[in-house]
């Protein structure tokens with residue numbers, strides 16, 4: 001399914017042709033079925049989302065390591081990239097040249113199926129500089145389960161966003177003009193302490209350090225915005241400001257429409 005997308009991208013995409021936009025209805029259908037964020041958009045914004053996915057795939061290769069790649073995979077990689085920067089216009093992921101998909105969890109040497117193969121996603125360094133590694137099944141599962149506040153694709157692209165200012169520190173200086181990092185890090189330390197005391201519904205991996213906290217909290221923000229706003233209002237406000245997206249209101253509107261339809 002969707003095999004054509006790769007050929008079209010390879011044969012037809014070129015910087016000179018970015019104004020032309022080719023898209024197939026079945027790719028929209030796939031996003032509609034599999035990407036909750038896309039579903040939450042109105043139809044005009046869905047067209048923008050598609051164009052952004054298309055533009056992303058023009059500049060970033062999706063490669064395979066021991067696994068077949070389908071257009072569904074490419075669309076999910078692109079969706080993972082587009083979601084965190086939805087609030088910014090034409091955000092270029094200049095530092096990501098390729099995303100490499102693996103057939104499962106991998107270790108630090110990118111070997112799959114070993115006892116220490118426990119990594120679902122990683123932003124590369126050294127020989128993997130400019131590349132991102134993702135477990136293909138985990139990429140899909142991140143979108144399939146839209147309630148568990150986890151999405152490895154989004155998580156890794158949040159790290160990329162965090163790194164744009166040259167440092168992966170859990171505070172995206174490049175997007176947060178007007179915020180004081182001291183107050184943000186105080187909030188992060190408090191939230192990490194709550195996780196450690198098991199008094200938080202934020203995934204415990206977020207307690208690893210401030211950069212992982214930022215990525216984990218962002219997954220939560222994009223997957224369960226209303227829950228985040230209710231349970232962690234200050235954190236929600238920060239993330240909503242960082243990402244220039246008020247997703248909780250969109251989710252609330254959707255719920256209201258559903259209730260109206262039923263009654």
Ligand SMILES: [Zn+2]
Nearest residue numbers: 155159212215
């Ligand atoms: Zn991480």
